[in-house]
Amino acid sequence: MMETTSENDAVNSKLIPVTLDANFFFERAVRSLDRFQYDKALKHFRKAVEYEPDNPVNHCNMAGILSEMGKYEASNDILAQVLETIDPGMTECHFYMANNYANMESFEEAERALVTYLEEDAKGEFLAESEELMELLQYELDRPAPLNRIKSREGVVEHDRARALLEAGQFTQAVGLLEEIVSATPDFLAAHNNLALAYFYMGRFAKARECISEVLEQDSGNLHALCNLAIFLQYEGDRDQLTGLVRMLEATVPFHQEHVFKLATTMGILGRHRTAYGHFRRLLKDEEVGGDASLYHYCAAAASNSGLYAEAQRCWRQVTKLDPESVVPQFFLAQLEQAQSEGIEMPLVSYNYQLPFQEKLKLWKDNKGSFAEEVKTNPLLRSSFFWALRYGDTNTKLQVTEALRWIDDAEMSEILQDLLSQQPLQEEKLQEAALLSLQKLIGSGPVENAPLQQDPEPAPLFQKGQPEWKEDWQRVIDQTASMMDRRYDAGQKKDAEQLWQQFIGRLYPDVPYIRHAEGWCAALEYLTAKLHKRPVTFREVAQRYGVTESMVSRYAKRIAAECEIN
Template structure:
């Protein structure tokens, strides 16, 4: 081969090289990869390079300070944070909060107090108000005196905000909303309170109000992590895939500084199905964070791991959760479930909550309804999880939750069920169950309900004593009647049938007869409902549709009339509904 041909052949075989674009984003991504592997020295190096490419971007500097803080190099971290405040962006007031944390870790409590007060004075609506309040308590304990907070503008609403957060965690959403709305009226720029108000609206099923409130937070502070995470969950619930996708691009690139924010981001990512990213953050917390002793964190890491197919790692995390929390049933339950997942007999859990699945809880409680009532009254976590399931569970779970909430029957439950009635996204059948439960627990005032796109007012027709329980046999009668009446009677008449059934049970309780023939009682209810609304109905039709004898229907109809006196009241019957214009 000639020299020329060899040169051409060599030239043709030359590999194509794709140029690598070296910029701040490139080094940021490399830093995050190093964080995933817990290579903090490399992460620090890459964050330094990102700073070199974008020296005026304060976020890069804060990332570098955060890595130094996690490595225990607090003084170096503080130098960077002060340079951000003095030279790059004095408006990044969160740097004062980071400084306070560093000083506290160095046991320089006077300096920590000074930095924290500077943060609260300069950023009364900052995203770290909740964490700052906890740090204030710690500093007060370490300094053995009250913290110097006389000039903190946000402190006047802090105690009210703490109370509202406690109510939220306990599932008392309506009470929390009232307090949070008052706080925002007094201090519109209190973003933490506005953020929690958005959550409270969401828990009550007021989706549009929740999104609007969280959007207001992001208009004031586009990088507010709590608001971004809350909005991601809202979008997922509403099925807004395009909006969620754009938001997730932003959250995937976020590297929070504070452990509480890492936890918030990780759980949010898990809830929306981003298990890989969630797992990365959970592992980071477990290796370096102050939350590593929390059993729930090990459970969350296990849930993320099992959804990624890392079953051995999931088993290790759940076993550690058992060691940390031996009295809890949760880790042991999921370890047992893991055995079935390994052989393909079960699917990975999809939720990130540190409690048993609802179907499992109901299995353990169905033999003793009183246990449900006590658990809902005494355990805030169970109570709030029931309210969550009322909004996000499947149909069967929602029916169980509605019936269980009826055992508590406090004002918060009543408000939650009333909000459920006007949610256009809920099934009409579920709303009928909710109406029944409300009537059975003694709610006799008018109820606003959205049925099939129409907003109606259910007027109370008769007073009933409150039923202390709701029996499954009573529910079976109701469901049989609704099955036959749904295509023949409108929602007005179906509601009157339900009200009549509750009225009868209330009048004869506790001497309710044995309901051996649900179909016979259901036919009797339809019979009296038709009579009340001047509808023509024959025994022959009822016998044919319900599959029971005329004698049975007549006997049960007479029992209902004996208790409720329907024949005497028929000429006084008034419409039960009026439709909103």
Template sequence: MNQRKRAIAKSRRPKVIPFSLDATFFFERAVQSLDRFHYDKALKYFRRAVEYEPDNPVNHCNMAGILSEMGRYEESNVILRSVLDQIDPAMTECYYYLANNYANMELYEAAEESLVRYLETDAEGQFLDEADELLDLLNYELNRPTKLSTIKSKENLYAHDKARELLEAGRFAEAVRILEDIIGRQPDFLAARNNLGLAYYYMGLFDKSVQTIGEVLAAEPGNLHALCNLAIFYQHANQRSELTSLVAVLKKTVPIHPEHVFKLATTLGIIGDHREAYRHFRRLLRTGELAGEPSLHHFAAVAAANIGRLDDAERHWLQAKRLDPSPAVPDFYLRKLAKVREGQEKAPAQYHYHLPFDEQFREWEKRPELVSATLKKDPLIRSSFFWALRHGDRRTKMQVIQALGLVADEEVIEALKAFLVDPEEDDELKRVAVLVLRSIGVEDALNVMFSGRTLTLEARRRSARLPVWDSSWQGILEQAMSQMAERYDVVQQHDMMTLWVDYLSRVYPDVPKLHNASGWAAALEYWTAKMHRKTVTYADLVSRYGASQATISRYANRIDEACGIREKLKLTNRSFQEQG
């Protein structure tokens, strides 16, 4: 009986779940309080984290950041000074935080002194962009320029600003040239190196972008811009293990400056951590510093939709629509949200403030005159096209190559030429890229790697530029390519493409209706064979293309009427006979 009582008593003992009170525990509690905008509680928990890890300068900076957001700038400055004087004098970014606090206190002389001290001691310039903006404010408030003679990072600042402008304008190749030159002169200029990695990424040069960002982090492991950029790179490359460890670091980061909060939030969203992203977007919207940007409301809406907060998502997209004078993007996502509510579609995960690729192409098919203007004026769309050219699926790459041909500037030409010599790219896509380059007037010789062999396609006469490239023209080209692939070498196939562009250019805009694609494709092969002295019969063409002999002959005559092939062949044969 006693044994039974003891067993019952033992079974009724409460289960105790042990937990550890350490700096991480209080950090997480502080973050939860920030989620609810309970700054007093967040401050209390950050103080406890400091008690457990008093030598960790990050804990102190988090506490200073909360005090700054609460408007308690003097207390924040006391902590920042203690970090510099007693804990870690190498945390030079504290000078930048001090400058911001002094500026908010309207103590502009003190702000200037701290900012100059930051720039003097932190030549790599983690906050170089923000420091430059603060300098402009101080120049205005003090009604005089700041003395910059001793600021190491200022030597290349103006060139760096120019490179940033080029990046924002989508002129990535030009920006790369400037940034590489800056780094050659000043290797420790980390802001320039960071932007160089970003430029490589926009151009689709993934390996170079990761290498460059790795160089930034080797010099400064806590560089937030570099960490965020690298996380996005790993996401696109599907490097899950590297991404997981990096995300763990980012989730413990509590930035102070709104631009850094925005950078962190968009990064977390892009890599799929929508809950953490939404927490930071709400912080930004609550402070109001970026609340007038429609893109911020779009990002918040995407994050909210992906964690099931559909009413919040609708509210954010409606606000974006009110703020944007051309609200095509929020209108599209509001329509999409209605389908999400009905269970017809999943929540969108597009953390870019422009329409998705497929939607853009559908719009451009209706109004092709918009393509060139959109790609030229919108750097985000332009950069996404360069990325898709390198990392999209085959269908997307085909669409991008054709769309880029409508822009036809130097950067597009360089990107397509680089595409031609990439051994990893599809040969058929390279043929289309050659066609596009010729159609926009690139007449110099082209180096192309086909099936592991590098060939040089000779320079061509310039054809009249085609303002559009119709899908039916592409279909004829692809059918001819498919039939000729095993019978003609690359140079002969290139000549067939050139002939097709030449014909279309000569007859445009009065291009005949191309109902019988097989007949036109067969006619192109017919003339290509004649130009290269290859034997081909109408019977063979009828058998392979399925078009009648009369149709093939009629289309071949139309091509000849426009391009004068028979006459050119007669002259070539006469010259050959005379030489013989």
């Protein structure tokens, strides 16, 4: 008898107790979502609500799943219950309800919910999305919305300007403007988050943490702040705090597209590639962004870094269809095929939609020593150099040959010699750059027939008429010039053309696929008008070109950032 009891104790000691609480079912719901098992996810979220009925986040997650399943009425019933009995301060529920009503084509109800959101929400998390939805509702109802005020608009114009400065790397100016905004409107949480990022980029880590703390004091569940905090903690090496925060973020299921993308990219930065992959997969199902080549690359990178090579291959093949001119998917498909044939793991892939060497070239001039060492030791980076020299266009080869002067490597010398041996090498600037690079690598005096004794000038911008210039790029110039006719003089139209050529030249070869030409045209006219001090608004040009204000704003910021327009 005593022996039997001992055996039972031994068995019991090996059992791991399971705590059935809200977090347990939350995590099970997340795993079900990763497998797109919505019925199971809904079941687990309901159990999480049973364990924590006063937690509004659990209810909102359940509403989000119902919305994705097309059960919009049931989703709104839950959101209404949150506002009525659990947390009336969760104003974002009004925005979620507006989207559900719009999907049900109940446009008047959608308008009422959206107006309530805009007039009550102080954070403005979904302001851009609200503007697009408002335009849709105005079109469907054939009248403007009865909107008296937008609570979160205070400081928005200044905030947009600060974000543009931040994206352009002008951190000091961005900090000055953002500090003014948060001083005037302390509850403008988006400005606090961007100020934290600006401080972080400048190396002012204590101030960055202080800003994040202020956001979380006002809104403990602010996803942007939590994601930024996780990145800060990783940089500082604070593993204790980071572990708990990452666990919470991994159990979070964002409701809105912007939050899904923020969380996905954060998980990628933190090295949680499997979680990032699940979120990117969710985004690919969204019709609005699901056709974006770069998004498929993000998903492929996350899949590859998770060891899901078949899925990575599928995604990169889709990139080749969406962006057939890009060499990026071709490069990674070739690297993946080689790794599989050799039976080795694929090196970690960057989420940036570009070849590895292009990402590093942004920093190489300021740190040539470490750059040269990384080229020698990083196989994926090294392969991308070879790939660019063999298959890249003239501008790409120019970038590579200039950088190779600082990499003392025999194999690189052979590649350059092969490049020079091509008969004929038609691009004169490329020949000059290759000769200079080879001369420096060999270190034995001038190479025979080298035409220059100094660094070549930077590669010129791509101009209309060159072989690389595409019809869809030219279409933007032609359409913009036509729309600007009789309202702008010839010089101003020429400025718009040159601005577009400069933009394409700065991005080349990673020029985005021009899916919405009218949006780019509107952005081009807007910036040209601003450069000439002409009064113009996003709404004005958006109406003229038949696009949304948010699209014009987004494209204008992209052009301004690349062309360094202040």
